[in-house]
Amino acid sequence: MGLRANPTYRQRRFGAEVRAIRESGGLTAGEAAAAMGMYASHISSVESGRTSLSPERLRALAAASGCKDTTYLDGLVELGQASGKGWWSxxxxxxxxxxxxxxxxxxxxxxxxxxxxxxxxxxxxxxxxxxxxxxxxxxxxxxxxxxxxxxxxxxxxxxxxxxxxxxxxxxxxxxxxxxxxxxxxxxxxxxxxxxxxxxxxxxxxxxxxxxxxxxxxxxxxxxxxxxxxxxxxxxxxxxxxxxxxxxxxxxxxxxxxxxxxxxxxxxxxxxxxxxxxxxxxxxxxxxxxxxxxx
Incomplete structure (x- = not known):
């Protein structure tokens, strides 16, 4: 799947929350990528909202960063998995x-x-x-x-x-x-x-x-x-x-x-x-x- 050229606010917000989780744990992009089993070059695309992140990798990042707020994580998973489609589409x-x-x-x-x-x-x-x-x-x-x-x-x-x-x-x-x-x-x-x-x-x-x-x-x-x-x-x-x-x-x-x-x-x-x-x-x-x- 190609990178999004014009991510929506929801997609940018998801990326910003991913970055906040990584930074709260003091992880570099390389360390976060290793925890999620992905390439470090992929992290910047996720954090800018240009591509998505699976629930499994998000939870792996949260675990590595010490984020234990399950209610927040569940909401963030829902935010990242939403289709973004509605009457406004x-x-x-x-x-x-x-x-x-x-x-x-x-x-x-x-x-x-x-x-x-x-x-x-x-x-x-x-x-x-x-x-x-x-x-x-x-x-x-x-x-x-x-x-x-x-x-x-x-x-x-x-x-x-x-x-x-x-x-x-x-x-x-x-x-x-x-x-x-x-x-x-x-x-x-x-x-x-x-x-x-x-x-x-x-x-x-x-x-x-x-x-x-x-x-x-x-x-x-x-x-x-x-x-x-x-x-x-x-x-x-x-x-x-x-x-x-x-x-x-x-x-x-x-x-x-x-x-x-x-x-x-x-x-x-x-x-x-x-x-x-x-x-x-x-x-x-x-x-x-x-x-x-x-």
């Missing part, structure tokens, strides 16, 4: 590979947490809102490319209602709730969508109000699979988003999200009833903003 050029990586991560997540200071998270957007965002954005994508990405974003949302739907916890700054793209109907539809999404059993929505704590300036998402050590933090950037999987980065973003949850309004709980003018929690704030638009 049918979307190729001109769709950005990073979007397919995102959909694959969402599909394998049991928890998704996200913070957005300016826009409603993609998993909660209406089609009209998403389309307006692409039309008024700063990318050089053609109209057809924009339509393709909007379609892809709408398909991603099915993960929230699937059989193994992940838990989604979103903290959204109030500024995002005022975004209308010049059309009040878009804003009205989006606010209604948020109230509807809050009814889903695995969705939690909190709003960080204007009069609250200083906003965190950068949007981010943390996707957590069953083995939390294999989580990924995605930090949005105007040129290319960062995909972070090291322990220190994950701990930082987990901590920042926990702090945002503490200063945001209580969740838009579906079991509570509110007067439309009451701004006591996230649902009350959304309702108050929606009322003049009805």
């Amino acid at each position: 049918q979307y190729r050029d001109p769709l950005r590979p990073s979007l397919r990586d995102l959909a694959e991560l969402e599909d394998g997540a049991c928890d998704i947490v996200c913070y957005e200071p300016m826009f409603v998270p993609g998993l909660l957007q209406t089609e009209a809102y998403a389309t307006a965002g692409y039309r008024g954005g700063y990318t050089g994508a053609s109209r057809s490319e924009q339509d393709r990405e909007v379609e892809f974003r709408m398909r991603r949302q099915a993960v929230l209602t699937g059989e193994n739907a992940p838990r989604l916890h979103a903290v959204i700054h109030e500024a995002a709730l005022h975004m209308s793209f010049g059309d009040p109907a878009i804003r009205r539809g989006q606010l209604i969508r948020l109230l509807e999404a809050a009814e889903l059993p695995k969705v939690t929505i909190q709003v960080l109000p204007f009069e609250g704590a200083v906003a965190f300036g950068t949007s981010f998402t943390v996707l957590r699979p069953p083995v939390r050590k294999l989580s990924t933090a995605i930090v949005a950037h105007i040129e290319r988003s960062l995909y972070l999987g090291d322990g220190d980065s994950l701990a930082r973003y987990d901590n920042w999200f926990a702090r945002l949850c503490e200063v945001a309004l209580p969740p838009a709980n579906r079991d509570l009833r509110h007067d439309s003018y009451a701004v006591k929690d996230s649902r009350g704030l959304i309702q108050r903003l929606l009322y003049p638009l009805l």
Whole structure:
């Protein structure tokens, strides 16, 4: 089998974890190769995600490196053996590979947490809102490319209602709730969508109000699979988003999200009833903003 020319994020992450196991045991590439019964030249290809590693060789490396975390190893084996195929596989050029990586991560997540200071998270957007965002954005994508990405974003949302739907916890700054793209109907539809999404059993929505704590300036998402050590933090950037999987980065973003949850309004709980003018929690704030638009 030839080497992969363009490994996916999952494949690169698997390679990075293999390298981390080797380095944690203080093994050189040659020593690791000897422990696995393979050529040393093969190690760099594995660690860069350009080729795979059998479960047997992975466990041999772990034993030689002193890694005894069986839950982590089982999760890593699953990560390395995954086909990577899903509904997103049918979307190729001109769709950005990073979007397919995102959909694959969402599909394998049991928890998704996200913070957005300016826009409603993609998993909660209406089609009209998403389309307006692409039309008024700063990318050089053609109209057809924009339509393709909007379609892809709408398909991603099915993960929230699937059989193994992940838990989604979103903290959204109030500024995002005022975004209308010049059309009040878009804003009205989006606010209604948020109230509807809050009814889903695995969705939690909190709003960080204007009069609250200083906003965190950068949007981010943390996707957590069953083995939390294999989580990924995605930090949005105007040129290319960062995909972070090291322990220190994950701990930082987990901590920042926990702090945002503490200063945001209580969740838009579906079991509570509110007067439309009451701004006591996230649902009350959304309702108050929606009322003049009805």
